[in-house]
Amino acid sequence: MAKYGFGLDLGGTTCKCGLFTNEGELLDKWEVPTDTSNGGVNILKNLAAAVKEKMAEKNISADDVSGVGIGIPGPVSGDGVVNRCVNLGWGVFNVEKEFSDELGGIKVKAGNDANVAALGEAWMGAAKEYSSSVMVTLGTGVGGGVIINDEIITGAAGAAGEIGHIRVNYTEEMTCGCGNHGCLEQYCSATGIARLAKIRLAMNEDESGLRAIPTENIDAKAVFDEAKKGDVVAKEVVKRACEYLAQGLQVISAVVNPEAFVIGGGVSKAGQILIDEVEYRFNQIAFHGCRNTKIILATLGNDAGIYGAMKLIL
Template sequence: MAKYGFGLDLGGTTCKCGLFTTEGELVEKWEVPTDTTNGGVNILKNLAQAVIKKMEEKGISADDVSGVGIGIPGPISDDGVVNRCVNLGWGVFNVEKEFSECLGGLKVKAGNDANVAALGEAWMGAAKDYSSSVMVTLGTGVGGGVIINDDIISGAAGAAGEIGHIRVNYNEENACGCGNHGCLEQYCSATGIARLAKIRLAQNEDASSLREVETLDAKAVFDEAKKGDVVAKEVVKRACEYLAQGLEVISCVVNPEAFVIGGGVSKAGQYLIDEVEYRFNEIAFHGCKNTKITLATLGNDAGIYGAMKLIL
């Protein structure tokens, strides 16, 4: 019986790699640079070499490896076909088949990176006590992953869990990066919160410590709000109202046991959770009230844990 497996979290700059036991113990982790030149043609070859090198280094035979899981930054179907990864330069091809060939036939399972991170939190992180959970990642953008009865819900085209593009404001004039208007990402991502703060400060001359900060980013907004700055608290309230609105929509569709909040913005901690939870329970359908809202616990390792779980 296989004793080990590999979980890979592929990004546009680096790929995080983890060697695991099949019980879920992280034996070692490291990173490999992502070579996006020539349409990313060398990415899988480089990763295969890194995995094989680690097996040789640890004296692990192919028979002892259950497989290699990989999270991909783009939509991917259940049969392993990736449908354009802009950050990698990839078009449409079967990443599982090609990567397995590079690995000498080892089993490969691939999934969308946000979905895979959600699976990681569900397996060994904040949602490990729940069979159904939704992870919301508040970073440069807003991503997500839906786990129902311990399975990833990927959707017909691999686009399920694109939480950041739920429309929460029909009066928004500025376009989201996706081309639509009023997406959750425009208000609750790190860039979105900074944008809300700049808009609020431009509306009038109200005194605010935000006018004095060196870098007006999401961290500064939460830091000043925690200190009691009125304008910063208004911005946090508005961002959390939008996030609660998005979660309320999701809860009516999939009714998870828990929402797990991760990404850079989640470093605001319990203050963020308390604000979102309060506003969620104000508007939630009665059957969905009191859904657990909690902070992610695996941090940047969620993706490698989830990728490992894919192959088990």
């Protein structure tokens, strides 16, 4: 009976790797550099070598391995086909089949990295007591994953959970990275919050601790740090970002009605101030049947992806 599995969280710079028991105990974790040269042709070879090396080190045979799960930064269909990963150089191919071949036939399951992180939080993190949850990752961009009845909702083209591209402002003139205007990502990502702060500071000469920071160095952390000290301008920026986030969450809640929203990513390190602001605004605008949705902080941090990748194969 297989006892172990591997969870891999593949990024453009490194791949986080975890060796787990089938019960979800993390036994070991390490990182492998991502070789994106030549269209990422060596990525799966390198990861297979790293998994085999760990199996040899721990004296684990192929029969002892349930499988290898992998989270990928791009759309992945239910049958394991990757549909272009720009920052890896990948086109369209069946990653599950190719990776399994590299591993000598060990079972492989693949999923979008944000969906997989959501699954990790649902399995062993903040949402483990809920069967339906939506994870919202506030990082350089805004990503997400939808878990309903313990299953990832991937959508027809693997694009379900692209929460960052819900349109929340119809008057925005700046273009989002996706080519549209007024996406949630433009206001609630780390870069979005910094942008809101710079716009607000340019509006007038109001006193603010943020003015002591060179404009190019203003980031989301600085905004939240100043807001916690009571800085009026920073508090306004936090309020605005949280209004947009609450708007996005109320749309999602009316469609899938999860038990909980799990807020993760670098911006979530702001902590309770973020949760309190979003919760207050969400409860003002959400449909009455959705207002008891919990809004909670993620707990697995950077390990959510490897936990979720492991859960894919179980």
